[in-house]
Amino acid sequence: MKQRAFVLAAVFAVWGACLHVSAAAAADHTANAAAGMNSQRDIVLAVANPIEPPATHAGSSLLGYAPTGYYGAGQRAVSTLNELKQSYGLHEVAGWPIKALGVYCVVLETPPGMVRDDVLKQLAKDRRVQLAQPLQDYAVYADATPAPSTQQYNDPYVNLQRGFVETDAAMAQRMSQGQGVHIAVVDTGADLTHPDLQGRIHDTHNMVDDDASAFDRDHHGTEVAGVIAADADNHKGIVGIAPKAVLSVYKACWYAPSSGGAHCNSFTLAKALAAVIDTDARIVNLSLGGPADPLLDKLLAQLLEQGRIVVAALPPDGSLGGFPDNAPGVIVVRTSETSTAPPNVVSAPGKDILTTQPGGGYDFTSGSSMAAAHVSGIAALLLAVAPKLDAASMREVLLRNSKMSGGMLQVNAAAAVAALREKQASP
Template sequence: MKRVMKHGAFALASVLACLGASHASAKDPPVASSMDSQRDIVLAVNNPIEPPAMHAGSSLIGYVPSGYYGAGQRAASELNDLKQHYSLHEVAGWPIKALGVYCVVVETPAGTDRDALLKTLAQDHRVKLAQPLQDYSVYSNLPPKDDHRYNDPYVDLQRGFVETDAALAQNLSKGEGVHIAVVDTGADLTHPDLQGRIHDTHDMVDGDARAFGRDHHGTEVAGVIAADANNHQGIVGIAPDAVLSIYKACWYAASSAGAHCNSFTLAKALAAIIDTDARIVNLSLGGPADPLLDKLLGQLLNQGRIVVAALPPNGNLGGFPDNAPGVIVVRVSATGPAPSGVLSAPGNDILTTQPGGGYDFTSGSSMAAAHVSGIVALLLAADPHLDANAVRDLLLRTSKTSNGMLQVNAAAAVASAQNAHAIAH
């Protein structure tokens, strides 16, 4: 292996210092789960990458692919100065190419008021962004029409599949080739109903492959969206021919039954999706408004992605990700009227995939959002030119009453989309 040249040694040390948390060994404690949302801060500085002059074939960190994007010398220098000046300890760092910044999570020094420190940092000309590290939660509660075209044994028990007339919709579209990014926990990649549907995975939390496959929530969401059809196994996904990418940004803490995420892990996931061709982003999670996450979400929306989010359990809008104009927000179907523009979809007692190759019932707006992401995949396979506003309007317009509740209907939506597409062409 060729060595980094001497005159790049200082830059190399700076880069590795900033990226140290990202290259932790498997024996190191999980980075994300060790962060403290009550004390930690997300700090960003500008990160213009200007490679120093070097011999042919070398780069800032030696012989690496030209696509590398890390901390430039200016960013590394400014971060080191800021950490020394304010007595900050770095927990983790990562570049966000789409925003041209380098971010770190730092601990508030003992005895220092975090809000006061944030105000001081906001006045420092070197700081591009300073905000609290915030917590987010997934919206799911674990359990305390017959269609003979399917050989999947539990299809009749799939309440959401039956109520949305998904079987009829799949006569017209199965979501062929539509790419969906699922930002969630990990998922069971070996599950018989998911093996053919999950194309790639990305762990933004700890790199623990065993924990990734044991995660419930992401496994449940993936199953609702795209479980295999006619494989003599379990259930059928709403869009069984769609392609999933799983971004693990949430994890299960030992002290909590639910999964949690934070600004750090969610930002890494959203930034990674920006560089992909995913048309749909499923966010079955939520929490407070967040400046960094809002910027990244805005970029995804500006790129024409269709972002589907779950309505918070309290029914209040205004946090991440439901506060961004253009996001499709979904609640669990109920008899009362939904907030303006919010879709209703099945979310109670939903049978779906579980880690270890099993199946069980679960509830929550997370599952409602997953149903809608699957239906959007059916729509995009029928008409790839649909945008988020057209999809929302179509789903609202074609919603039907089922069991006394007005909710999205896959068959009506897909038929309408196909008819409109045929007339237009």
């Protein structure tokens, strides 16, 4: 009897190991497939993915032998997906578990000759389906081509930083430098070897592919990271708004060979947001946007419910209603150079912003992406002073302490930090 139990346990252990090998292989397949997904053709579908807790007795279910922390595709999810793919003639492009929602999410390719909207209508009526929607495209909000380049710090380019100077960041940093505040940057990759970013980026996560060199060559994420947290007093380059903050970079967007700007999709962004949910990041910078999306909206709602400060860039056309600017609680940021803005939208410098570039360089760039990065940095300064500050209070502090600069109303880091410190000191 003991020998039989030993054999069964060994078999289950081997099967469990196979599950993990398959999960790792699936993750690699997902990463490689992201850039090849087609937003005109593909579907995002989610099915329930309950995972039973590990059992403590022999003869339990196969998944009961999965090590602690494992969350992949459960037997129910696998069976349901196989049935759906067979029923509707769909081909799986990639799949990924979303633990926060208790689902397994896949990108499916509609077969030739079938209209995607018709398939989605059928899937919406299928009780086995938790969510079915089009795969959608998103873009970062920065100029594709950088604009031409025309104390208390030893960083040589600090006086050329419009945003840093106009928001009085140097004065704010006498009171706070964002010490220890954790910021998740969901964007493209970033240059981890840049002299102004070394030590500022704590960890990275590639949700698009497994090309490390492409990660380091990505412009947009490098630019955003530099605005937020470039190192100070290192005799190099520029100074970030919050130079003592800690960054986690989640690559969910990539540069297509035929396009000058970076793009993302529902699937890669969902993977990134789901990963952020499992961290202690207090600020989430989303310098990107696109259409409203049910899956992304669910994940964003969880982040907001957890008390995260989510900072988003206003779309170039100035409209609200898409992802991520449509969610109540998100701090939406426009460039202060814009003439008009919807109510409660924060204004920050976004034109001709000097920041870090791949390969250890620096250049000027523009867009609401950079404006949002300034606000994420200021948010870190404020959280270092008042760690329990919520999103509504954060927006109020930013708006109430905005100042005119060059004829434009925009956030002021020094005024906001000083006001918050005064409030904290009051009995």
